[in-house]
Amino acid sequence: MDGRSSDGFEGFESEGKEAKDITEIELEKAVFGDQAGFHEQLKEHGISRDIRNQPGIIQEDVEDAADDLHLLNDADTVRTSPLELSLPERESSSDRSEVAWHDSDDDHVMVSLQNNPRLRKLRNYEGEDLVSGNEYTKRLRRQFERLYPAPDWASRTRDHKNQTGNINRRFNTFDASNQDSSSEGEMSVGFGGISVPPLAKLLQTPGAFVQAKTHSSTGKRKLRPELIDMQRTKDVGSAQPSAITSLDFHPNYPLLLSSGPASTVFLHHISSQPPNPNPLLTSLHISSTPLTTTVFQPPNGTKILFAGRRRYFHSWDLSSGLVEKVSRLYGHQQEQKSMERFKLSSCGRWMALAGSPRKGGGVINVLNAHTMQWVAEVRVEGKGGIADFEWWGDGEGLMVLGKGGEAVEWDGRQKKIVGRWVDEGAVGTTIVAMGGRGGGAKDLGADKWVAVGSSSGIVNLYDRKSWSGSQIPTNPKPTRMFDQLTTPTSHLAFSADGQLMVMASRWKRDALRLGESKP
Numbered sequence: 001m002d003g004r005s006s007d008g009f010e011g012f013e014s015e016g017k018e019a020k021d022i023t024e025i026e027l028e029k030a031v032f033g034d035q036a037g038f039h040e041q042l043k044e045h046g047i048s049r050d051i052r053n054q055p056g057i058i059q060e061d062v063e064d065a066a067d068d069l070h071l072l073n074d075a076d077t078v079r080t081s082p083l084e085l086s087l088p089e090r091e092s093s094s095d096r097s098e099v100a101w102h103d104s105d106d107d108h109v110m111v112s113l114q115n116n117p118r119l120r121k122l123r124n125y126e127g128e129d130l131v132s133g134n135e136y137t138k139r140l141r142r143q144f145e146r147l148y149p150a151p152d153w154a155s156r157t158r159d160h161k162n163q164t165g166n167i168n169r170r171f172n173t174f175d176a177s178n179q180d181s182s183s184e185g186e187m188s189v190g191f192g193g194i195s196v197p198p199l200a201k202l203l204q205t206p207g208a209f210v211q212a213k214t215h216s217s218t219g220k221r222k223l224r225p226e227l228i229d230m231q232r233t234k235d236v237g238s239a240q241p242s243a244i245t246s247l248d249f250h251p252n253y254p255l256l257l258s259s260g261p262a263s264t265v266f267l268h269h270i271s272s273q274p275p276n277p278n279p280l281l282t283s284l285h286i287s288s289t290p291l292t293t294t295v296f297q298p299p300n301g302t303k304i305l306f307a308g309r310r311r312y313f314h315s316w317d318l319s320s321g322l323v324e325k326v327s328r329l330y331g332h333q334q335e336q337k338s339m340e341r342f343k344l345s346s347c348g349r350w351m352a353l354a355g356s357p358r359k360g361g362g363v364i365n366v367l368n369a370h371t372m373q374w375v376a377e378v379r380v381e382g383k384g385g386i387a388d389f390e391w392w393g394d395g396e397g398l399m400v401l402g403k404g405g406e407a408v409e410w411d412g413r414q415k416k417i418v419g420r421w422v423d424e425g426a427v428g429t430t431i432v433a434m435g436g437r438g439g440g441a442k443d444l445g446a447d448k449w450v451a452v453g454s455s456s457g458i459v460n461l462y463d464r465k466s467w468s469g470s471q472i473p474t475n476p477k478p479t480r481m482f483d484q485l486t487t488p489t490s491h492l493a494f495s496a497d498g499q500l501m502v503m504a505s506r507w508k509r510d511a512l513r514l515g516e517s518k519p
Contacts, residue, residue, distance in 0.1 A: 106133030121232060147234050148274050223499050228514065234277040236268050246294040250301045255281070257304060261290040265306055265316070284316060284323070292340040297369060298348040305344065305351070305369075313339045315372075326372050329353075335363050344369060345395030350412065352398060354386055362386035364400055366412065378410045378417070387429045392445020393437040401432040401452065409444065409472060419472030428455030428488070435494025435501065436517065443469040449498055449517050453489025458482065459503050461517065484513045 020028075113119045114129045122131075122139040131139070242262035249256055254270040256278075265284045271277060286306075294306040307313030312327040329336050332355075341354035348369060355363035355377075362385035364378040380386055384403030391398055397418075398410045405426025409419040423429055431453040439448030441464065450462045460478035467473070482503060491504040498517055505511040 103133075106137065109133035109136075111136040146231055147272075148277075149272050223516075234272055236270070236278045237266065237280055240266070245292060246306075248295045250296050251298055252301060255296075255301075257294055257296060259291040259294040259306060263287065263289045263291060263308075265291065265294055265304065286314060289314075293342055295344060297344055298346055300348075305342070307339045307342060309338050309340045311337060311339065313342070329365060329367075329374055332365055332374060332377075336365055343389065343391060345391045346393060347395035350375070350391070350395060352389060352391065354389065362400075362402070364389055364398065364410075366398075376412070376415050378408070380406070380408055382406050388432045390432050390434050390450075393434065393440075393447045394442075394445050397445055399432060399434065399450065401429055403429060405429050407432070407452075409469075411443075411469065418469045421472055421474055421476055423452045423454075424460055424475070424478055425454065425456075425458065427458075429453070430455055430488050431490065431492050433492035433494060433501075436498025439498065440464040441466075441468045444472075449494060449501070451492050451494075451501055451503075453492050453503065455488040457485030457487055457489055457505060459485070459489055459492065459501075459515070461501070461515075480515070482513070482515050484515075485511055487511060 110130045110132060111119070112129055113123050113131060122136075122143060236256055236258075240258070240260060240262065241264065242260040244258050245260045247256065247258050249270075256268045256270055258266045258268070263286050265286075267281045267283065269279050269281050271279070289308045289310055291306050291308045294304065297303040297305055302317065302319055304316040304318065305313060306316070311333075312325055315324045315326065317323075326339075335355040336353060337356040339353055343352050344350070345352075351367040351369040351372075353365045353367065355365055362380050362382075364380075364386065365374060366376045366378070367373065368375055378398055378400055380400050380402050382402040382404045387401045387403040389398055389400045396412050398412070400408045400410065401423075402408075405423040407421050407423060408417055409421075410416070411418045429452055433451045434445070434447040434449065435451075436448030438446050440446050444464060444467055448463065448465055450464055451459055452462070453459045459482040461480040461482070462476055463479045467476075485503060485505050485508075487505040487507040489503055490506040491502070493502045494500070494517065495502075501515045501517050503513050503515060
């Protein structure tokens with residue numbers, strides 16, 4: 001080849017390299033092929049003819065590419081099957097969205113989701129362990145999209161392309177006779193929602209909202225007990241200056257209220273849209289007041305009430321920005337030495353404050369939540385004082401639970417106690433919760449369920465459907481007993497429809513359980 005080396009480059013011959021014998025040359029030819037065999041396959045399958053017939057390709061470029069083939073060494077060529085030698089077809093619109101590159105090693109890699117605690121959130125069910133490399137990549141992409149959803153501008157662009165494609169397909173199927181008359185209407189329908197904000201789009205389809213309103217307490221949709229869809233989203237805010245001891249969601253807007261011993265109230269907007277998900281809207285610092293309880297005032301959430309272990313509490317009006325301090329209850333200063341434990345009724349009219357513990361029992365002071373004036377008190381006799389209390393569903397009464405297991409039903413309309421009953425077991429009761437609004441007796445707040453937690457971790461669930469103000473059983477039998485917790489129960493809550501109950505213990509890591517509120 002005019003003084004050139006066997007691999008096509010001048011002066012690049014390796015020094016001291018022995019010549020290949022016939023056996024080695026035949027073996028390379030069988031495995032890798034040679035120049036003659038490669039060109040024969042090109043001619044056999046008509047590749048050269050196809051290249052020259054392609055529009056937009058210059059004949060000189062084709063000839064230069066053919067000359068370059070003679071510069072390749074036999075070891076640089078790979079024998080492929082006839083299917084691999086065919087030219088790829090022009091890329092369709094559906095193929096453009098596929099991945100541009102695929103690693104064949106991903107098919108042979110197995111990833112364990114159990115051994116690494118950071119990968120357990122990628123599981124579809126609890127016992128899942130090994131997945132393939134491709135499946136692992138898909139789940140990582142799915143988790144990323146959950147934490148960082150596509151921005152609004154990308155969604156609008158994608159919707160615009162989809163709607164444009166739908167309109168073009170509709171136009172192609174029209175007859176020539178009615179194409180002129182219907183094209184204008186199709187264009188207005190197709191592009192009518194492109195510039196509409198996402199919230200307005202949602203409000204244009206009120207079917208889901210109407211359906212949710214039509215569900216009654218007897219005809220509501222039942223949850224599947226074997227399947228619970230729970231997804232973790234982006235964390236709210238950065239590291240807080242202290243632990244978070246109180247959380248509350250706004251009743252109407254995506255706002256989250258949080259506070260802790262750092263004496264600061266934080267208000268975040270719950271929104272997963274990048275680049276700044278869940279932004280901090282505002283904060284309020286109260287000097288030397290480690291906060292214990294922070295809540296929105298129902299039903300509209302225009303005020304925030306917060307308090308710590310002090311003789312006063314604060315009210316923050318979100319509309320005007322005015323912060324008021326309530327420092328005393330005239331005539332009840334000795335019974336109300338701390339205002340850290342309080343709860344607001346669902347109607348937003350009343351505020352219940354747990355008084356200081358007494359040796360012979362306890363007291364609950366009831367205030368008007370608008371004027372902050374004292375209205376009534378509920379006294380409970382028993383050893384240890386008050387463990388917890390909860391407003392009825394309609395906000396017209398209280399259920400007060402003593403640490404000895406005795407529960408008191410107090411009617412705010414009559415300003416008196418209408419019934420007493422004892423929790424079964426009654427071993428150091430710690431917390432009470434009520435749920436299932438609308439399924440119980442109306443004169444007892446219409447709550448169907450009441451759950452009582454204890455220091456042993458056992459939670460008793462009672463059905464109040466058959467109870468009434470004049471017929472409250474003294475020793476009711478629990479409908480269900482949950483014994484999954486082994487440390488004292490510190491948190492109890494029901495879902496809005498009363499079908500799920502959450503129980504947790506702060507004295508053990510990951511001690512949170514979900515229970516179904518039915519026999």
